[in-house]
Amino acid sequence: FVGKGAMDIEGMGGKQGIVLIDNGMVKDVADLYTLDRDRLLALDRMAETSVSNLLAAIERSKGRPLAGVLVALGIDHVGSEVAELLARRFHTLDALTEAGEESLTAIPSIGPKIAESVVTYFGNEDNRRVIEKLRAAGVSLADEAPAEVAEQTLRGLRFVVTGRLSRFSRSQIEDRIKELGGAVSGSVS
Numbered sequence: 130f131v132g133k134g135a136m137d138i139e140g141m142g143g144k145q146g147i148v149l150i151d152n153g154m155v156k157d158v159a160d161l162y163t164l165d166r167d168r169l170l171a172l173d174r175m176a177e178t179s180v181s182n183l184l185a186a187i188e189r190s191k192g193r194p195l196a197g198v199l200v201a202l203g204i205d206h207v208g209s210e211v212a213e214l215l216a217r218r219f220h221t222l223d224a225l226t227e228a229g230e231e232s233l234t235a236i237p238s239i240g241p242k243i244a245e246s247v248v249t250y251f252g253n254e255d256n257r258r259v260i261e262k263l264r265a266a267g268v269s270l271a272d273e274a275p276a277e278v279a280e281q282t283l284r285g286l287r288f289v290v291t292g293r294l295s296r297f298s299r300s301q302i303e304d305r306i307k308e309l310g311g312a313v314s315g316s317v318s
Contacts, residue, residue, distance in 0.1 A: 130158040134209050135201035136190040140183045148172060158201070159262030161187055195222065195272040198263075202256070205246040213307060214238060215247070222260065222270035226251045237285065238312065283311030 131138040131146070138161070149155040154168060164187065169180045193201075199212035199222075207215070218236050219225040225247070233244035250256055264270055288311055290302050297305075303313045 130201045130203065131161070131190075132201075135197055136193055137186075137197065138183075138190050139186045140179065141186065145183075157259050157262070159259045159266060162191070162263070162266030162268065191266070191268045193269065195220070195270065198222065198268065198270060199225075202250070202260075204250045206243045207247065210312070211239065211243060216272055217307070220272050226257075226260075281310030283309040285310075287312045287314055289314050289317055 130136055131141040141161070146155070149161075149164070152168075152172065154164060155161060164184065166180055166184060169175050169183070170177065195216040196209065196212040199207055199215055200209055214236055215225055215233075219228060228247070230241065230244040230248050233239050233247055234241055260270070283306060288303075288306050290299050290306075290313065294302065306313055
């Protein structure tokens with residue numbers, strides 16, 4: 130949940146998570162957004178600076194893109210690439226929650242196994258409860274819909290971006306490929 134490709138909560142790791150769980154401060158991932166400065170300072174190895182940095186990182190994570198939230202939720206078979214596809218298609222977690230398997234499999238690269246996993250995840254009442262707690266804490270569960278959808282000239286094509294780029298970063302090129310309907314891989318397969 131706290132990893133770089135998900136909610137990107139810098140300074141939160143496995144050891145801190147175990148301490149928070151053992152001390153009853155975190156029962157599910159949404160409880161991270163209810164952490165209290167005074168209770169954190171009472172924990173071993175938690176000084177003012179580390180607590181301030183952790184709380185600031187948690188606050189920043191509330192504005193993560195929808196794809197990051199989807200990765201963070203830990204839905205089976207939904208990694209960063211599938212999360213990007215879902216976020217681009219539905220724009221809000223509410224719209225994705227209401228999607229059926231048929232509308233999910235209509236998205237290129239989303240098969241029946243992934244669609245079933247997504248529908249099952251959102252059909253689980255415990256998962257819905259965590260999502261509502263995230264919403265109440267102020268976590269963004271929507272992306273802005275693009276003002277103008279670019280023509281999907283690269284639909285069905287897959288790219289690997291390599292080499293030295295002079296005018297753009299690798300991630301800028303990859304984002305543009307995705308905007309135009311293409312897929313990006315890390316290596317040739």
